[in-house]
Amino acid sequence: xxxxxxxxxxxxxxxIVVLLQQRERAVFATRQSDLAKGLSSSVYVRHxxxxxxxxDLGFIQSLAAMDQTxxxxxxxLDAMSYGVHLHLSVHQKLLTALPVxxxxxxxxxxxxHLGQAIWLCAKSxxxxxxxxxxxxxxxxxxxxxxxxPLASDVLTQRxxxxxxxx
Numbered sequence: 001x002x003x004x005x006x007x008x009x010x011x012x013x014x015x016i017v018v019l020l021q022q023r024e025r026a027v028f029a030t031r032q033s034d035l036a037k038g039l040s041s042s043v044y045v046r047h048x049x050x051x052x053x054x055x056d057l058g059f060i061q062s063l064a065a066m067d068q069t070x071x072x073x074x075x076x077l078d079a080m081s082y083g084v085h086l087h088l089s090v091h092q093k094l095l096t097a098l099p100v101x102x103x104x105x106x107x108x109x110x111x112x113h114l115g116q117a118i119w120l121c122a123k124s125x126x127x128x129x130x131x132x133x134x135x136x137x138x139x140x141x142x143x144x145x146x147x148x149p150l151a152s153d154v155l156t157q158r159x160x161x162x163x164x165x166x
Contacts, residue, residue: 024048032059035072044082051087064102096165100142127151
């Protein structure tokens, strides 16, 4: 076995760091239908972010339930198990039907189809400290959550729309 010089070791480490930094910034965008076919393992190696564009409500509900019998959900959960961050861009028409409590348990981010950020909050009481750091976008709260008056004022002042699903 050959022993590497300190220069060679440093060079290898630097190359690995560069590859990991490139992976961290890389986004693999796909549609639900393509996700159902599965992903190549090279996607997990080269991309740290998986962006699923406009999935349907059935997919979102199955993802929230972590239903691995749904092929696209199984692929998404597999990606998450490899440390890939999941992002869903959801059509605004689906927002009122989102399972906020279940989705908020998953490590994922959301935006609407126009790119506006969506934050999920499943707390029973939502106060000032829960909303003060939010930037403009859409704030989704669980059906039985209570929004304090001060939190509501902050959302209004910051032009953050809040939605309570049905």
